[in-house]
Amino acid sequence: MFDMIIGGEAATSADRFEVRNPATGEVVDTAPNASAADLDRAVAAAREAAPGWAGMSDDARGAACRAVAETITASAEELAHLLTREQGKPLNGFGSRWELGGAAAWAGYTAGLSLPPEVLQDTNEGRIELARKPLGVVGSITPWNFPVMIAVWHYLPALRAGNTVVLKPSPLTPLSTLRMVELVNEVLPAGVLNAVTGNDQGFNVGAAMATHAGIDKIVFTGSTATGRHVMRSAAENLKRLTLELGGNDAGIVLPDADPEKIAEGLFWGAFLNNGQTCAAMKRLYVHDDIHDAVCEALVAYARGVQVGNGLDETSILGPVQNRMQFDKVSHLVADAVGRGKVLLGGAPGEGLFFPPTIVADLANGDALVDEEQFGPALPIIRYSDIDAAVAAANDSQNGLGGSIWSSDIDAAKAVGRRLECGSVWINRHGAIQPNAPFGGVKQSGFGVQFAEEGLKENTSVQVMFS
Numbered sequence: 001m002f003d004m005i006i007g008g009e010a011a012t013s014a015d016r017f018e019v020r021n022p023a024t025g026e027v028v029d030t031a032p033n034a035s036a037a038d039l040d041r042a043v044a045a046a047r048e049a050a051p052g053w054a055g056m057s058d059d060a061r062g063a064a065c066r067a068v069a070e071t072i073t074a075s076a077e078e079l080a081h082l083l084t085r086e087q088g089k090p091l092n093g094f095g096s097r098w099e100l101g102g103a104a105a106w107a108g109y110t111a112g113l114s115l116p117p118e119v120l121q122d123t124n125e126g127r128i129e130l131a132r133k134p135l136g137v138v139g140s141i142t143p144w145n146f147p148v149m150i151a152v153w154h155y156l157p158a159l160r161a162g163n164t165v166v167l168k169p170s171p172l173t174p175l176s177t178l179r180m181v182e183l184v185n186e187v188l189p190a191g192v193l194n195a196v197t198g199n200d201q202g203f204n205v206g207a208a209m210a211t212h213a214g215i216d217k218i219v220f221t222g223s224t225a226t227g228r229h230v231m232r233s234a235a236e237n238l239k240r241l242t243l244e245l246g247g248n249d250a251g252i253v254l255p256d257a258d259p260e261k262i263a264e265g266l267f268w269g270a271f272l273n274n275g276q277t278c279a280a281m282k283r284l285y286v287h288d289d290i291h292d293a294v295c296e297a298l299v300a301y302a303r304g305v306q307v308g309n310g311l312d313e314t315s316i317l318g319p320v321q322n323r324m325q326f327d328k329v330s331h332l333v334a335d336a337v338g339r340g341k342v343l344l345g346g347a348p349g350e351g352l353f354f355p356p357t358i359v360a361d362l363a364n365g366d367a368l369v370d371e372e373q374f375g376p377a378l379p380i381i382r383y384s385d386i387d388a389a390v391a392a393a394n395d396s397q398n399g400l401g402g403s404i405w406s407s408d409i410d411a412a413k414a415v416g417r418r419l420e421c422g423s424v425w426i427n428r429h430g431a432i433q434p435n436a437p438f439g440g441v442k443q444s445g446f447g448v449q450f451a452e453e454g455l456k457e458n459t460s461v462q463v464m465f466s
């Protein structure tokens with residue numbers, strides 16, 4: 001039985017919603033539908049726990065966060081199976097076990113960070129110190145693509161910086177989050193980390209969090225459209241925001257790249273998590289000179305990737321997570337099929353399975369290029385002029401990441417600097433690390449996560465003159 005966690009206790013509800021396995025359509029289990037009163041209790045529990053948690057020594061908080069990382073490691077196999085059953089991603093490959101490994105690594109690294117006071121000046125004229133203080137209660141709203149890892153990205157830095165947290169997972173994938181929060185509550189003081197769930201039939205928990213006067217900051221990962229709603233709602237009490245929203249990342253292959261060498265990286269840059277990744281490569285610009293060789297090598301690699309039920313140890317990609325996303329991908333691919341040349345896939349499979357799809361001879365202006373597909377379909381655009389390719393790559397409201405592929409690193413870096421995005425990768429796409437800040441520009445959001453920069457986003461600055 002999966003319950004919410006409020007003030008360190010299981011909080012149940014008679015009103016529950018079903019969570020289904022996208023590979024089979026079977027019900028995995030049910031989760032509680034929170035009422036407005038449940039959310040109020042969760043916020044009150046977080047507020048009550050806040051002074052004690054913020055007042056602990058920095059070392060003690062760091063140790064508690066390390067215990068969270070150890071708990072995730074110890075429960076990784078259980079959580080990975082649950083994650084596969086509700087999300088659909090395979091246990092293996094870049095699937096659930098990989099996600100759990102990432103979650104533990106991020107938690108462990110972030111536990112070891114700290115933000116000691118800085119002395120800005122110490123002269124005869126006086127001393128100026130800068131201290132970073134927690135904001136209070138952080139509300140975390142997470143999506144369905146990497147439910148466990150993104151939850152950790154949200155709550156661990158918030159806790160490490162001395163805040164308490166109310167976390168709301170996506171109604172499509174709440175179970176692994178509820179279980180993780182239950183487990184880590186064994187090593188945290190009551191009320192420090194709370195989780196509430198709901199499926200929006202009636203009371204919308206996420207929207208209510210964004211307007212809640214008892215929440216001081218929202219960290220949100222999801223669509224740009226919902227990010228706008230969160231931002232409007234947050235104005236009421238001037239909540240701080242970190243918004244990690246959609247992307248439409250471009251990759252650009254320069255004429256000197258080696259098609260065989262880059263094929264695997266191109267594939268995983270685009271198809272990691274079935275393309276349901278904010279910073280996946282969602283359009284690929286390839287120079288005319290090597291266009292056909294790159295397409296051939298990419299398709300050859302893709303043909304070897306096994307798609308199937310995530311619980312099957314041999315699967316490397318699973319189904320699309322939900323019907324809304326499946327329909328969106330189907331619609332965009334159907335449109336692209338009429339405009340470009342299908343090199344692989346091109347038609348929906350059984351249930352929510354959609355085979356890896358690659359469509360060449362597309363251009364900016366085609367829907368699969370312009371819109372975020374967030375699924376296993378990659379458009380390829382041929383180019384001959386690098387300035388035109390950079391302009392086409394930048395012709396997007398999004399600006400999360402981008403990549404350049406070349407045998408000449410310096411030339412690649414020079415092109416990369418011209419991309420309008422928060423992360424640039426050379427000969428890879430989508431790499432993230434806990435010691436490197438990650439965030440978008442333009443309408444991909446603002447603020448960063450990870451590393452000291454991300455930790456600072458969970459604090460306010462207090463300057464003291466003496």
Ligand code: NDP
Pocket residue numbers: 141142143144145168169170171198199200204205206207208210221222223224226227229230244245246247277278325328372373374
């Ligand atoms: P949403 O952005 O709609 O939902 C993400 C989270 O926000 C969910 O927990 C959702 O909960 C919550 N939410 C919805 N409405 C509000 C609101 N008004 N205020 C606060 N929180 C709210 O994503 P979808 O699942 O609908 O996916 C739509 C598109 O978003 C995808 O096609 C993809 O393009 C993009 N996306 C991007 C992700 C990323 O990593 N950047 C991750 C997932 C999706 P609830 O459903 O209960 O309202």
